[in-house]
Every structure is written in C-alpha cells, then in structure tokens.
Amino acid sequence: MHDNKLDNPESGTATPRGPDTKLDYHEIPVIDWRLSETDKPRFLRELRDAMINIGFLYLGNHTVPKDVIDRVKEMAPKFFDLPPEAKDALDMKNSAHFHGYLKVDPSNTNDTDYNYRDIREQFNFGGARECHWRDGDPEYLKLHGEALWPPEELLPGFRDTLLAYYNHVEDLSYKFTQLVSESLGLSPEALDVFFDEDHQKLQPRCKVLRYPGSTDGKLGSGIGAHVDGSFLTYLLQVTDHRTLEVQNLSGDWIPVPPKDGTFVINLGKTLEKVTRRVLPATPHRVLAPTGPPRFSIAFFSSVGLDVKLAGHDLDFPPEVLNMKAARDKKLGVSGEFAFSEKDNELSGEVVLTRKLRSHADVAEKFYPKLFPKYYPNGRPEKPVTGRKEFK
Numbered sequence: 001m002h003d004n005k006l007d008n009p010e011s012g013t014a015t016p017r018g019p020d021t022k023l024d025y026h027e028i029p030v031i032d033w034r035l036s037e038t039d040k041p042r043f044l045r046e047l048r049d050a051m052i053n054i055g056f057l058y059l060g061n062h063t064v065p066k067d068v069i070d071r072v073k074e075m076a077p078k079f080f081d082l083p084p085e086a087k088d089a090l091d092m093k094n095s096a097h098f099h100g101y102l103k104v105d106p107s108n109t110n111d112t113d114y115n116y117r118d119i120r121e122q123f124n125f126g127g128a129r130e131c132h133w134r135d136g137d138p139e140y141l142k143l144h145g146e147a148l149w150p151p152e153e154l155l156p157g158f159r160d161t162l163l164a165y166y167n168h169v170e171d172l173s174y175k176f177t178q179l180v181s182e183s184l185g186l187s188p189e190a191l192d193v194f195f196d197e198d199h200q201k202l203q204p205r206c207k208v209l210r211y212p213g214s215t216d217g218k219l220g221s222g223i224g225a226h227v228d229g230s231f232l233t234y235l236l237q238v239t240d241h242r243t244l245e246v247q248n249l250s251g252d253w254i255p256v257p258p259k260d261g262t263f264v265i266n267l268g269k270t271l272e273k274v275t276r277r278v279l280p281a282t283p284h285r286v287l288a289p290t291g292p293p294r295f296s297i298a299f300f301s302s303v304g305l306d307v308k309l310a311g312h313d314l315d316f317p318p319e320v321l322n323m324k325a326a327r328d329k330k331l332g333v334s335g336e337f338a339f340s341e342k343d344n345e346l347s348g349e350v351v352l353t354r355k356l357r358s359h360a361d362v363a364e365k366f367y368p369k370l371f372p373k374y375y376p377n378g379r380p381e382k383p384v385t386g387r388k389e390f391k
C-alpha cells in the first residue's frame with residue numbers, strides 16, 4: 001500500500017519543508033533494543049526523539065533470532081526463480097485475501113513529477129489465519145485468510161521459513177509498540193485500544209520484494225516517493241544495495257544502507273492519524289538498482305479491522321506535545337490536525353475499499369456484491385497501479 005504524497009490526495013503529506021533546521025538529519029539513528037532492558041530511560045528517550053523528529057530508525061539487537069533472519073534471507077528470494085506458471089498460479093487474482101504474487105507491470109507508471117517508473121515484483125503473505133467470513137458477514141472479514149503458498153515440493157521449507165520469520169516479527173511488533181507508547185509518556189498498553197486483545201482481528205501483512213533493476217538507461221524507480229499506510233513498517237534489507245532512501249524533514253533524500261542485525265523501522269499513516277501527527281508518517285523511496293536485483297522483506301503492522309482511527313484520543317503529556325510543537329514550528333507547518341470522514345469508518349472497510357480499488361480482478365472474482373460499486377463500467381482494461389493501495 002502506498003499513499004503517494006505526489007499523486008494521492010488522501011496523503012496530505014506533502015508537508016512544506018522549512019529551511020535548514022536541527023531536524024535536518026543526514027543519518028538514521030540506531031536504537032539498541034538491549035537498552036530497553038539495561039537502561040530503559042535512555043532507550044525511551046532515544047526512541048521518542050527518533051519517532052517524533054525523524055520518523056525512521058534502525059532497531060539493533062532485536063528479538064528476532066539471527067538464524068531466523070539468515071534463513072529467510074536465503075529462502076525468500078528463491079520464490080522469484082519459480083517457473084512462470086508456478087508464479088502465475090499464485091497470482092493475487094486467485095486470493096480473496098489479497099495475498100500472492102504481483103508481477104512487474106510495465107504499465108505501472110507514476111510519480112510523473114520525478115519521471116519514475118515503479119519496477120518490482122512481490123510475493124504478499126500473512127500469518128496462518130483462517131477466514132471466518134460467512135454469508136451475511138461484513139465483506140471486510142474476507143481480508144483475513146490463508147496466504148497462497150507454492151507447493152512444498154517446488155520450494156521445500158519456503159512456507160515454514162517465511163511463517164517463522166513472520167511470527168517473530170509480529171511478536172516483536174507488539175512489544176515494540178508498547179515501548180513506543182511508553183516513549184510518548186503513555187502507559188505501555190495505551191495503544192492497545194487500536195488492537196484487539198488476542199490480536200485475531202489484526203492482519204499484519206508481509207511482502208517479499210524483488211527489484212530487478214533498470215536496463216533501459218532511464219531514471220528508474222523501484223518504488224517512488226510514498227508513505228506507508230501501515231501502523232509501523234519493519235523492513236529487512238536482504239541484499240547490500242544502498243538504494244533505499246528516506247526524506248528528512250527538510251526535504252533531502254538520505255540513503256539508508258543495510259546494517260547487519262537491524263530492522264529499518266518507519267512510521268505509517270495509521271500511526272500518524274491515531275497520534276494526531278505527534279508521529280508523522282515518513283516519505284521514502286527505493287531507486288532501481290543497476291546491477292543484480294535487490295531483495296527486501298517488508299512487514300506492515302496494522303490496527304484491528306473493527307477499529308475507527310478517529311475513535312480514541314490519546315492523552316499525551318505536555319513534554320511530548322511540546323516536542324511536537326517545536327518540530328512543527330521549526331518546519332513552519334501548522335500543528336493543526338483534522339481527521340477525515342473515513343477515519344470514522346471501520347478500518348476494515350477503509351482497507352478493503354483501497355484494496356478493491358487497486359485490484360479489480362480480485363474485486364470481480366471474490367467481491368461480486370461490491371464490484372459494481374467500484375467498477376460501474378466493468379473491469380478496467382489496464383490494471384490500476386498498486387501504488388495507491390495501502391498495506
């Protein structure tokens with residue numbers, strides 16, 4: 001999912017950038033998870049500063065075991081070597097739950113201001129959650145469901161390896177969210193109102209991404225400037241490319257080279273909204289590599305499907321509100337925040353709408369009741385690009 005600040009009116013993130021400020025960082029901080037046990041006040045201070053003033057961080061010494069990371073780095077890229085017919089069988093158009101394979105689509109042209117083209121393939125999956133939707137239930141309950149996996153004999157160990165990775169990152173995401181909450185002067189559980197107790201109504205999502213590289217000499221884009229729609233994004237850079245870039249608050253693009261043993265974490269639009277922009281979603285992009293393909297794995301955490309983003313007011317202490325106000329002042333932006341109408345809708349409805357708009361083929365096959373609403377003239381000839389979609 002992407003909320004492209006350049007072409008999506010929903011994003012509102014084309015924040016006017018001020019002149020040189022102290023927020024003009026050129027490096028992304030590394031936050032050491034171990035400090036959360038050995039020196040929690042320092043950990044929370046560093047986390048708060050990174051979250052409010054930067055919006056990107058590396059998380060080092062985290063809880064996902066090294067062997068789980070090593071295995072997923074080795075295994076995940078193999079998906080793309082499957083024969084085309086095996087990948088086609090797993091195409092997202094075969095999944096009611098928007099899992100599966102999306103191939104490079106040369107018509108996926110956007111970001112016209114930058115003259116970029118997005119060029120990447122992806123394998124989308126989620127945890128082993130059963131679909132509980134039954135006739136008469138809200139359609140958004142179909143968002144939950146098993147991913148599409150390659151047959152075991154074609155890629156032995158693939159499903160288990162990716163699910164093991166997924167489960168570890170999901171677990172980390174809940175722990176990390178509690179620390180984010182504490183760093184903002186709230187109780188560890190304060191953000192839990194956006195989740196459900198047993199986490200069964202959440203559907204974090206994961207993508208394995210392959211950026212094949214530009215071959216035509218044109219300025220290529222793996223993925224153009226965008227902010228994520230997620231709550232928080234946990235990114236594992238599998239290869240050594242230095243083509244991920246984030247935009248600092250002054251508008252400069254800063255490289256985020258891979259660092260062994262870390263995740264890159266960035267803030268998504270959902271977290272921006274529920275914190276009323278105390279934590280701003282952060283623009284980033286991936287340039288097309290010129291040599292061998294780049295691989296990465298992105299995990300997007302999410303809120304419960306029956307949560308309304310506008311439904312809860314977090315009670316931030318004055319020092320946090322002051323940090324936000326100081327940031328906004330330096331940037332010369334208004335501190336005002338207003339929810340949009342759809343922030344009063346159930347998150348499941350909003351997410352489903354975005355996905356149906358991005359994937360007409362899934363809409364037609366699996367959501368026949370909703371299809372005419374979004375496609376009154378039938379299925380468009382050219383696929384709508386995935387860039388307008390939120391995770």
Ligand SMILES: O=C(O)CCC(=O)C(=O)O
Nearest residue numbers: 209228235244286296298
């Ligand atoms: O591949 C990456 O490093 C970043 C991917 C990304 O930003 C996204 O899929 O939203």
Ligand SMILES: [Fe+2]
Nearest residue numbers: 226227228284
């Ligand atoms: Fe992203």
